Amino acid sequence: MKILIIEDEEAAARRLQKMLLRIAPQSEVLQVLESIEGTLNWLAAHPSPDLILMDIHLADGASFELFRLGRVEAPVIFITAYDQYALQAFRVHAIDYLLKPVKEAELSEALQRYEHQQKKAAPDWAALLESVQGSSPGKRFLIRIxxxxxxxxxxxxxxxxxxxxxxxxxxxxxxxxxxxxxxxxxxxxxxxxxxxxxxxxxxxxxxxxxxxxxxxxxxxxxxxxxxxxxxxxxxxxxxxxxxxxxxxxx
Structure with a gap:
């Protein structure tokens, strides 16, 4: 499993890599990127990875810009702080979301969920973008306890x-x-x-x-x-x- 990490916090990126070595030693981290521009350049020059671990808030803006430009083809596990609209949308459309600081058990569960969903249709990124941006809060909330x-x-x-x-x-x-x-x-x-x-x-x-x-x-x-x-x-x-x-x- 070839994984691309998009994370602008160096300590958080190192933590993710160490956890991946422990829970998915067969995986390979292709690259750690910290910006939208750097990610666009990397995706344009390399084949799509199997999976992307992606922070939402990057050094040069929100990672939603990558979906707007249609450059993301791989499944994504989002990494985020508490963002109510994003959490609702990601739970429906993405493999999973992980809340910072990422816990090893949750990352393990997310990777298992990725394995189970490989035969399913690809996420509808257009629907994801529409649901997260420019929308008002809904009447129902998905909460995590x-x-x-x-x-x-x-x-x-x-x-x-x-x-x-x-x-x-x-x-x-x-x-x-x-x-x-x-x-x-x-x-x-x-x-x-x-x-x-x-x-x-x-x-x-x-x-x-x-x-x-x-x-x-x-x-x-x-x-x-x-x-x-x-x-x-x-x-x-x-x-x-x-x-x-x-x-x-x-």
Whole structure:
């Protein structure tokens, strides 16, 4: 199995090569490339590899440009940070995606998946590009919890909140799911007739409201169900809009 590595972080590239030696000693790393330009030149001068391990963010831009130019013919395992739109698309169209820092067990599973899919049709890169670029967030998210993959419908969310710079969804059943999307992006996606942004930390659904209390003339405390571990207070600047939202005037 001849593999091309496209990775602009030298340490990450070395790690990948060491892991490949351990889990796939029969494989051959043809080259390690760190840019779109270098990759284009290499692909133009060499036969297509069997497999490409590709980082998304390269030294001179996003690797999607390689697909736009139609130069990628080999199956690809993507390497990426947490990018919500990319993760959904890659799971459908690519062999797999690996989250940095890459774990040896996950790389091994990805290589096994590559072996199993050799008889299947080639990925639809045009569909991949269309799904990743220029699209708005979907109503469903593919999330990863350890080795488990789960599809979560945003409409099942009682409320969404941030904690330690991470975003979470609390379902109506009281289950918490990590989301790879900011509250700002979620606010653009959610139905404004049903969900309200109380402050910088939380967005909640109308039906999640259990009780409300006047904290001051301009602030309202909201009790939610399932009960959160934090206090929810509609900020002063959002209170007028909150009252209109409650009565359907917003």
């Amino acid at each position: 350890g080795q488990q993959l789960k599809v979560v419908d945003l409409e099942d969310g009682a409320y969404f909140y941030t904690e330690n710079k991470s975003t979470f969804m609390m379902s109506k059943e009281g289950k918490r799911y990590p989301l790879e999307l900011s509250l700002d992006k979620l606010e653009e996606t959610l139905d404004p007739r049903r969900y309200f942004r109380a402050n910088r930390q939380v967005i909640f659904a109308m039906e999640a409201i259990a009780e409300m209390y006047a904290v001051s003339k301009s602030r309202v405390k909201v009790a939610l169900g399932p009960e959160p571990t934090f206090e929810v207070v509609v900020s002063t600047e959002r209170s007028p809009g909150f009252k209109k939202w409650l009565t359907g005037e917003a």
